[in-house]
Amino acid sequence: MQSMPQLGVGTFRLEDDVARRTIIDALDVGFRHIDTAQFYGNEEQIGDAIQTSGVARETLFVTTKVWHENLEQGTFIPSVHESLSKLKLAYVDLLLIHWPSPKDNIPMSNYLSLLKQVKQDGLTRHIGVSNFTMAQIDEAESILGKGEILTNQIELHPFMQNRQVVEHCKERGISVTAYMPFAVGKVMKDETLIAIAKQYRATPAQVVLAWLEYKGVHAIPSSTDKSHLKDNISYTSVNLTGEDIVRIDELDNGERIVNPDFAPDWD
């Protein structure tokens, strides 16, 4: 059974044939970790692509996320069955709570006990959370018990390094997964990252992925371009020096891209 690969392919905004083709291309270049969500509306296309690819199920690590409007007792478990049916899978590898319930409308213990139940029923191998603050991580851990939360998936890129949350999770043995690791393409235009990339005949995308691995953080960048997908999966050829790491660390300016009105009070 697969543990969570360091690098996965993101699928936010990918629709219809673009979603299908992207996943077929990603599997072809070697990705085995796929990140989707009920909210992305592409679980069906991802399921089609997995089936078409012929890649063995047990070699894949597939994540989906329960949308915050599905956290109620009556909708949570049916929504997971619907995700599995669209993905054409008997189980996912990781099921995340996409966002904590806005303003704690639904008590965390209610929906986390459903998350745990889904794992006990074999519908997911691992469970985790996304967009949880440090206080919410503590509350989740007190409800689920230590060692139950595999990851907290949060916005993290060179311009928004979320260091306190990363430390907080690591101290508790919870991995961190960086979403929007390329700040939706902005990292490609950054002069520091371009300069570091030049030294290694690499790309800014590869430099960012090498930096994230150095930080002990998983990453799930998305790309609809097969040459970019290849570029991303070959980031391991880049060996950053301590000096490069410091230069990238200095790019942090707290620039948050994802901040919907239902977001928690960020740390």
Ligand SMILES: NC(=O)c1ccc[n+]([C@@H]2O[C@H](COP(=O)([O-])OP(=O)(O)OC[C@H]3O[C@@H](n4cnc5c(N)ncnc54)[C@H](OP(=O)(O)O)[C@@H]3O)[C@@H](O)[C@H]2O)c1
């Ligand atoms: N949990 C959450 O709340 C949450 C929120 C947001 C996102 N996510 C997850 O995180 C994933 C990643 O975030 P994202 O897709 O929004 O942004 P991202 O991965 O930071 O950036 C994607 C952009 O980077 C470009 N790109 C990718 N590789 C490249 C390369 N090698 N060279 C040049 N450009 C490249 C892509 O363009 P091309 O298509 O042209 O390559 C695309 O425009 C999502 O897909 C989703 O799975 C989770």
